Amino acid sequence: MTLTGEAQYLDLLQRVWRTGVARGDRTGTGTRALFGEMLKFDLSDGTVPLLTTKRVFWKSAIRELIWFLNGESNIRPLVEQGVHIWTDWPLDAYRKASGEAISRDEFEARIMADADFAARWGELGPVYGVQWRRWPRFAANEDGSYRADTPFDQLAALVDGLKRNPNSRRHIFTGWNVPYLDQMALPPCHMTYQYFVADGRLSGILYQRSCDLGLGFPFNIFEAAVLIRMLAQQCGLEPGMLTWMGADCHVYENHEHLVTEQLRRSTRPLPRLDFARQPADLFSYALEDFVITGYDPHPHIAAPVAV
Template identity: 40%
Template sequence: MVTGERAYLQLCKDILANGSGRNDRTNTGTYSIFGYQMRFNLKEGFPLLTTKRVPFKLVASELLWFIKGDTNIRYLLENNNNIWNEWAFEKWIKSKDYTGPEMNNFGIRSQQDEAFNKQYQEQMTIFKEKILTDNIFAEKYGHLGDVYGKQWRNWKTSQNNSIDQLKNVIEQIKHNPNSRRHIVSAWNPEDIPNMALPPCHTMFQFYVADNTLSCQLYQRSGDVFLGVPFNIASYALLTHLIAHECGLEVGDFVHTLGDAHIYKNHIEQVQTQLERDIRSLPTLKINKEKQSIFDFELSDFEIVDYNPHPTIKAPIAV
């Protein structure tokens, strides 16, 4: 079985060779396959891809945002993380409060029209500054709805009670490690209409054996070039943090994908990545003085000996 970064690159090759051309929500178009699984042995190193640079601080700050149960992009912006901006920005430009130039279909147009891109960047700068400095504006336009953190930490029941799934699963791992119910779900059908983007990584399960903790993620939809490398690193980091709190070693991260797709405007970037050689994986260092997953901050993590190939930029489909 092909594992690790080779499994990811094989996924890219399989989509390019066998993927079905499909229309999609963003009108960008994809090549897609359905049903794919990759496995990463976390003992062999931290799975940040080396065939292109994956920005670990963005991965880590987003994960901490989920863990905090936060759904407002202000925390992300405070940590110079812009990966969710477009979804919040779209809410603002479609509102009656927006009085700037027309921004429809900004994701694609900003890549094709230099004059429009300048306007878009100006409006995005205004938007970000208002999120960071205006509490009322941030409350109105910074929230993304009941996305991941809300479901992980504050799932609402039909009796209007709250379930902290993440806290509960950690307690289960500590006290009933052999359980087959170590599951956290982000897919809450009732809340889907209230989300800026329905969860792509929909549920994950932990497994304890031989004093090691493994994690399997089911991802309904995977943007293979831009999103999946983040997802791999994020759930690897989550597994490390929970293993640390529970006094376990790390085992495998198993990544199961439903619709695994490459956007048609990412083909050239993927081909560039496939031409590159794989390098040694880095090591993750965690501040051992902290025990609870809920106490960690960005400064508590360090990636050592990461020497990837350069970043490959590509447009995001919104």
């Protein structure tokens, strides 16, 4: 029997926990992992893969996606909207640099109150949005040397390409900019996206080099689906299939309670996504433009983030 929808994710979660190889990791937490997995989600009926076996805070996910699309690299715009998912990395850096035992709430309050502090300690480096919207570009001088040129907007080029040449095999954008990886608070996990147009439908593949199945995947897969829907709307297309390709698929050892509880629960119908309007372009969406209906999840399961 071929599994579909959320059931295939639960199957992967179970297989990783039961049969995954034990591995060390940069956080020192420890994981169980499998390498090279694939899941497929049909978006053509208007549903989106927003997990139901635990509540996913989809508004935070939408806000994060818009933050990416705006080319942001500082946590302040997220913190101002009550989104905390990126705070742990700069907070950890500040604690190590200052020796101050500051709480997350205190740190975020300082980020919001002090623009200079936010500029210094809320910065994540050239993470996702920077690479998506401002990929560094260089131009050749007459003497053969190179100079910095206007950054390249991968997403604007993607939309233009989908409209002008839908049959192209180059509808790709990525965040994996090798020389800049060590300047990022966290190198891209959901790193490369590719799109395919056929019969008036837009399908997409997300290649994810590293996936925290407990905490990261629910946001990653939902945002990938939403982005397909946004691109389809902007390009006059209908949604097709979302294919997720995971390389290092892992569960942290301290997430046993999450895995046990989530696998105990039964799936419910996936919710539907509609748009309240069609914005002028891909970069003009607001949270209010996304209408999620029929979302009836089981309760949220809290688990620690490995930094």
